[in-house]
């Protein structure tokens with residue numbers, strides 16, 4: 001005959017979540033196998049407590065139990081899950097620790113007293129080339145865990161204080177033998193914190209941290225390059241129980257520009273001009289990233305691929321007074337959709353053209369033939 005779940009936890013049928021949790025905590029600590037080595041009766045009670053709590057903390061399972069009693073879970077679901085879940089948890093804990101030690105990681109985040117460094121955060125930011133040119137002060141909103149202001153991160157209700165864990169005497173680690181292994185593992189009672197909170201803070205439920213959106217201002221210096229990582233030390237998630245905060249990394253990408261391509265501090269701009277401008281010469285203005293206009297003079301007979309350099313009109317060099325150059329690369333557009341009159345004029349133009357007008361194309365194929373024969 002199975003015992004009543006409420007009776008196991010010593011609570012009334014109307015107990016709320018908090019009462020359940022606190023009853024479970026007290027009993028679990030008392031009957032924990034680590035505190036009662038070799039005591040089969042304590043182990044059995046401990047399993048029952050876990051099972052009862054696993055069921056009653058879940059509103060759906062609790063409702064089913066209230067209605068049908070243990071019969072609600074006799075088809076395999078529910079109740080048994082508690083005990084199974086617990087067993088698996090114990091194992092994964094050990095193996096995680098073995099792996100953690102082999103990989104050289106895992107434990108570094110934890111130090112004695114349960115102080116834990118907060119996680120690093122990544123924030124992806126995209127800026128325009130103009131913004132990279134001038135630099136900017138960006139306001140960003142980062143959802144992050146911050147230290148609970150009610151308990152100042154201790155996790156304990158104000159006026160109470162966490163108690164040293166009696167299972168591990170505050171070290172957060174216990175030695176356990178599992179088959180051939182004798183490993184040091186995280187204390188199962190306090191989960192490595194070394195302390196037990198009997199009266200958890202109601203705002204953060206004993207976590208010592210709450211999730212909030214923080215507004216941060218980030219200074220993006222002029223000349224910053226695509227792919228730059230900016231580290232804001234201590235602006236990551238809050239540490240646990242007074243541990244140091246993690247860092248916030250801003251991963252910066254610069255959007256491709258409609259007209260300018262960047263190569264380090266230099267900028268390149270491809271400018272198509274008409275065939276007649278290329279032949280007769282002319283002028284055009286380009287708007288540079290500082291918003292001013294620069295005039296480019298195209299001399300008579302300019303060829304495709306010709307590059308003009310506008311000195312100092314490129315990007316600023318990060319943390320320096322230098323600036324790169326702007327290169328204007330000329331493309332020549334061949335006229336299309338000619339009218340009858342235009343065609344006549346071009347034909348006439350061709351008839352009166354000489355070798356000097358087209359030194360590259362005149363005789364190109366005969367020179368090539370000669371070369372290879």
Ligand SMILES: [Zn+2]
Pocket residue numbers: 148149150151152153154155156201202203204205206207208209
């Ligand atoms: Zn709190």
Ligand SMILES: [Zn+2]
Pocket residue numbers: 165166167168169170171172173187188189190191192193194195
């Ligand atoms: Zn402990």
